[in-house]
Amino acid sequence: SILVKPQKIMAQTLIDKVTTAMSEGDVLKALKACESEPGPLANILVAGFSHVEEGFDIIQEAIGTAADIETERLMQRLNWISVMANIAPMLGLLGTVQGMIMAFEGLATGAPDVGALALAISQALWTTAGGLVVAIPTVTFFYGIRNNANRVILRMQAMTFELIKDLRNVEVVEN
Incomplete structure (x- = not known):
């Protein structure tokens, strides 16, 4: 518990x-x-x-x-809550970096398609947003629980x- x-x-x-x-x-x-x-x-x-x-x-x-x-x-x-809050944005950033690499690989193979590039970058950024959606409430929860414990x-x-x-x-x- x-x-x-x-x-x-x-x-x-x-x-x-x-x-x-x-x-x-x-x-x-x-x-x-x-x-x-x-x-x-x-x-x-x-x-x-x-x-x-x-x-x-x-x-x-x-x-x-x-x-x-x-x-x-x-x-x-309580430490696992803090770990989860710290790892979530990093995992989101990892997904973003991976998505950006894939977007630029697609750009390097042929004529630039601005729409496809924008879509790939948009999809890549969603992983950062997902990481932040997990991290922000988790950090808040962790500090609330930690303050109660103190x-x-x-x-x-x-x-x-x-x-x-x-x-x-x-x-x-x-x-």
Whole structure:
């Protein structure tokens, strides 16, 4: 799926479970909640909760690395749209060049027929138009989807730091 759905990336049930666990000071419960609700936010939180014994700086570093990985995974799902938008005009131009070569080959073999030459050039230009017809809406779609993904990523990062802020002063107590 190319649509970026915040409810899939940041499941509200996960947020609620982790918020409850953190308010109780139960990092293990928060970790188990993440493992029961897989997804990008859960993966990032697991990275942080897994380093709770190493201090807040290490937690933040682990979360940053996990967030980078999840962001890259999300963006990789969108890259094919960008590729399609970039290739379409090139394919159109290739068709135009091929059509122009054929038009001029026809011109070189005999007396110039202006009408036939104009028709061949017109047909060649249609491939460029076709490429642009594909590329323009695809580029627009790509940037819309990418901007939505960036908004979701920023919300996920903000939510992550909100959920782990209580780990600043955590003391590890062994039973």
